[in-house]
Amino acid sequence: xxxxxxxxxxxxxxxxxxxxxxxxxxxxxxxxxxxxxxxxxxxxxxxxxxxxxxxxxxxxxxxxxxxxxxxxxxxxxxxxxxxxxxxxxxxxxxxxxxxxxxxxxxxxxxxxxxxxxxxxxxxxxxxxxxxxxxxxxxxxxxxxxxxxxxxxxxxxxxxx
Amino acid sequence: xxxxxxxxxxxxxxxxxxxxxxxxxxxxxxxxxxxxxxxxxxxxxxxxxxxxxxxxxxxxxxxxxxxxxxxxxxxxxxxxxxxxxxxxxxxxxxxxxxxxxxxxxxxxxxxxxxxxxxxxxxxxxxxxxxxxxxxxxxxxxxxxxxxxxxxxxxxxxxxxxxxxxxxxxxxxxxxxxxxxxxxxxxxxxxxxxxxxxxxxxxxxxxxxxxxxxxxxxxxxxxxxxxxxxxxxxxxxxxxxxxxxxxxxxxxxxxxxxxxxxxxxxxxxxxxxxxxxxxxxxxxxxxxxxxxxxxxxxxxxxxxxxxxxxxxxxxxxxxxxxxxxxxxxxxxxxxxxxxxxxxxxxxxxxxxxxxxxxxxxxxxxxxxxxxxxxxxxxxxxxxxxxxxxxxxxxxxxxxxxxxxxxxxxxxxxxxxxxxxxxxxxxxxxxxxxxxxxxxxxxxxxxxxxxxxxxxxxxxxxxxxxxxxxxxxxxxxxxxxxxxxxxxxxxxxxxxxxxxxxxxxxxxxxxxxxxxxxxxxxxxxxxxxx
Numbered sequence: 104x105x106x107x108x109x110x111x112x113x114x115x116x117x118x119x120x121x122x123x124x125x126x127x128x129x130x131x132x133x134x135x136x137x138x139x140x141x142x143x144x145x146x147x148x149x150x151x152x153x154x155x156x157x158x159x160x161x162x163x164x165x166x167x168x169x170x171x172x173x174x175x176x177x178x179x180x181x182x183x184x185x186x187x188x189x190x191x192x193x194x195x196x197x198x199x200x201x202x203x204x205x206x207x208x209x210x211x212x213x214x215x216x217x218x219x220x221x222x223x224x225x226x227x228x229x230x231x232x233x234x235x236x237x238x239x240x241x242x243x244x245x246x247x248x249x250x251x252x253x254x255x256x257x258x259x260x261x262x263x
Numbered sequence: 264x265x266x267x268x269x270x271x272x273x274x275x276x277x278x279x280x281x282x283x284x285x286x287x288x289x290x291x292x293x294x295x296x297x298x299x300x301x302x303x304x305x306x307x308x309x310x311x312x313x314x315x316x317x318x319x320x321x322x323x324x325x326x327x328x329x330x331x332x333x334x335x336x337x338x339x340x341x342x343x344x345x346x347x348x349x350x351x352x353x354x355x356x357x358x359x360x361x362x363x364x365x366x367x368x369x370x371x372x373x374x375x376x377x378x379x380x381x382x383x384x385x386x387x388x389x390x391x392x393x394x395x396x397x398x399x400x401x402x403x404x405x406x407x408x409x410x411x412x413x414x415x416x417x418x419x420x421x422x423x424x425x426x427x428x429x430x431x432x433x434x435x436x437x438x439x440x441x442x443x444x445x446x447x448x449x450x451x452x453x454x455x456x457x458x459x460x461x462x463x464x465x466x467x468x469x470x471x472x473x474x475x476x477x478x479x480x481x482x483x484x485x486x487x488x489x490x491x492x493x494x495x496x497x498x499x500x501x502x503x504x505x506x507x508x509x510x511x512x513x514x515x516x517x518x519x520x521x522x523x524x525x526x527x528x529x530x531x532x533x534x535x536x537x538x539x540x541x542x543x544x545x546x547x548x549x550x551x552x553x554x555x556x557x558x559x560x561x562x563x564x565x566x567x568x569x570x571x572x573x574x575x576x577x578x579x580x581x582x583x584x585x586x587x588x589x590x591x592x593x594x595x596x597x598x599x600x601x602x603x604x605x606x607x608x609x610x611x612x613x614x615x616x617x618x619x620x621x622x623x624x625x626x627x628x629x630x631x632x633x634x635x636x637x638x639x640x641x642x643x644x645x646x647x648x649x650x651x652x653x654x655x656x657x658x659x660x661x662x663x664x665x666x667x668x669x670x671x672x673x674x675x676x677x678x679x680x681x682x683x684x685x686x687x688x689x690x691x692x693x694x695x696x697x698x699x700x701x702x703x704x705x706x707x708x709x710x711x712x713x714x715x716x717x718x719x720x721x722x723x724x725x726x727x728x729x730x731x732x733x734x735x736x737x738x739x740x741x742x743x744x745x746x747x748x749x750x751x752x753x754x755x756x757x758x759x760x761x762x763x764x765x766x767x768x769x770x771x772x773x774x775x776x777x778x779x780x781x782x783x784x785x786x787x788x789x790x791x
Contacts, residue, residue, distance in 0.1 A: 187469070
């Protein structure tokens with residue numbers, strides 16, 4: 104590995120400096136209805152970049168999270184009935200279960216990017232930013248960002 | 264790029280001919296200042312209107328929402344003012360209480376239906392649209408509109424056709440429809456309700472249902488109470504006319520309630536049926552699943568075949584989030600993406616090519632300035648070359664030549680770049696700039712091909728070193744881009760190269776980087 108003087112400071116910077124990026128899109132899988140699921144088919148463009156089991160694992164995990172968010176069980180019915188009883192005003196003050204799971208998904212994707220995908224020159228975009236239509240993977244080509252001046256930012260990011 | 268260790272080359276000094284770069288640069292500056300940072304709702308492409316800094320979303324025309332609100336308010340106020348005191352006295356206190364609760368429910372659910380995002384799907388980004396286009400059809404021309412595209416998917420062992428939305432540039436998910444009034448694709452689209460002034464879709468259907476059910480209760484309640492009131496007044500043989508004279512407002516309420524109760528009750532009943540069978544108004548009207556238009560058994564693939572489960576899933580299911588993120592700030596790349604057309608995107612790629620080459624040359628410059636890093640940088644350089652070789656065909660030629668040009672070696676002070684003017688000794692006869700070159704606005708990151716490159720010339724090693732300036736130039740016109748998607752390499756020679764014996768540098772003709780591309784390319788090719 105080349106020990107270049109430049110390091111990644113955060114993935115946001117990485118995203119900004121990814122100039123010539125090709126994108127691969129994973130479309131939705133509607134075989135189960137309108138619930139949110141993504142196709143686990145391994146795209147051919149990623150063959151040289153990442154191992155298939157890792158990729159499939161990530162997508163399956165995402166599907167599990169989305170299924171959990173949309174699950175209709177006791178808790179969601181309780182939430183729905185309570186909301187109806189309060190004329191849905193409760194949505195103004197309470198965070199719904201869906202939103203909680205979405206945050207969990209955001210953290211999961213961030214973690215996957217840092218651990219697995221960025222070292223391989225890939226970047227997964229959270230589907231919520233694309234209207235839950237696609238999971239987009241950015242193939243990164245440019246690796247360098249800037250130095251030292253951002254060390255403090257890196258510390259802040261770690262603390263977050 | 265933020266504060267970097269290496270000498271920064273101002274991209275504007277490159278004077279890239281492509282017009283999009285300076286505005287992008289300006290946008291970046293703007294975003295960084297934060298003064299004119301824009302929220303996403305400000306650039307929302309649909310025909311919606313936003314209030315309270317994006318918190319409230321309504322359709323373009325409010326329709327008859329004011330009328331709806333007005334009627335409800337007027338009727339209820341009249342009820343409380345004229346009928347409630349009598350009924351309070353003669354009957355029970357619960358009447359105004361129930362009326363009050365129902366009224367609150369009606370108004371809140373109405374406002375929520377009107378002001379909530381019904382489930383608008385954000386339009387496809389240009390990358391996505393291009394990817395989908397690629398999958399559909401590679402040969403069609405972009406000027407004429409091909410026949411409607413459909414994609415078939417299997418949902419619960421049933422074939423469902425997904426249509427392609429030309430406005431939003433994506434295949435609509437199942438049960439999604441494009442509302443022409445709002446110019447948006449809405450998930451689980453039910454209908455566009457003018458009474459409410461908004462579309463009714465996945466996210467606000469439960470509010471809408473609550474609204475019409477509570478409104479029908481309220482209407483029936485008021486009608487009943489007013490009738491009771493009049494009946495009580497007319498007791499004792501005094502007659503209805505006498506009662507009406509005593510309380511004329513009740514007559515108004517009666518009329519309003521009488522005419523609205525049928526339609527509202529009818530609507531509630533209809534929607535209760537839809538909820539129980541997990542259908543949308545859109546599907547019901549079109550007869551998607553009733554078999555009218557279909558041939559084989561077209562049952563509803565989304566129904567759970569159980570009334571209670573259907574009701575629960577529609578009304579009590581988890582509340583999906585708004586996908587359009589109205590109050591988020593526009594990120595820099597997105598703002599440039601939303602305005603980029605296909606052509607501009609290609610131009611942007613061209614810029615990226617040159618930025619890459621620029622970066623490469625900058626690394627090289629750094630190698631010169633910081634010899635200890637030279638080894639690392641040469642390694643990094645080769646990695647970059649490899650990486651760049653993985654990218655689009657359009658840049659492959661550029662990259663092939665770049666990769667062939669040997670990477671600089673550390674500690675070679677003679678490998679001087681024109682981008683590091685402070686290191687150039689003007690007195691050095693080897694470093695004489697062609698005045699045309701320096702005045703050329705398209706300056707001068709040089710792909711440094713150091714000592715080894717010199718060996719390509721047949722000049723003896725003790726000859727004064729020559730500088731080969733490799734200029735990158737963007738093509739101003741898009742026609743140039745269409746002809747060859749590459750940044751041409753120009754080789755420009757310093758004026759003094761007349762001192763070179765002609766046989767030594769046959770390729771380095773007196774091309775000064777202005778025209779003569781092919782000549783230059785050939786000459787470059789001969790060098791390798």
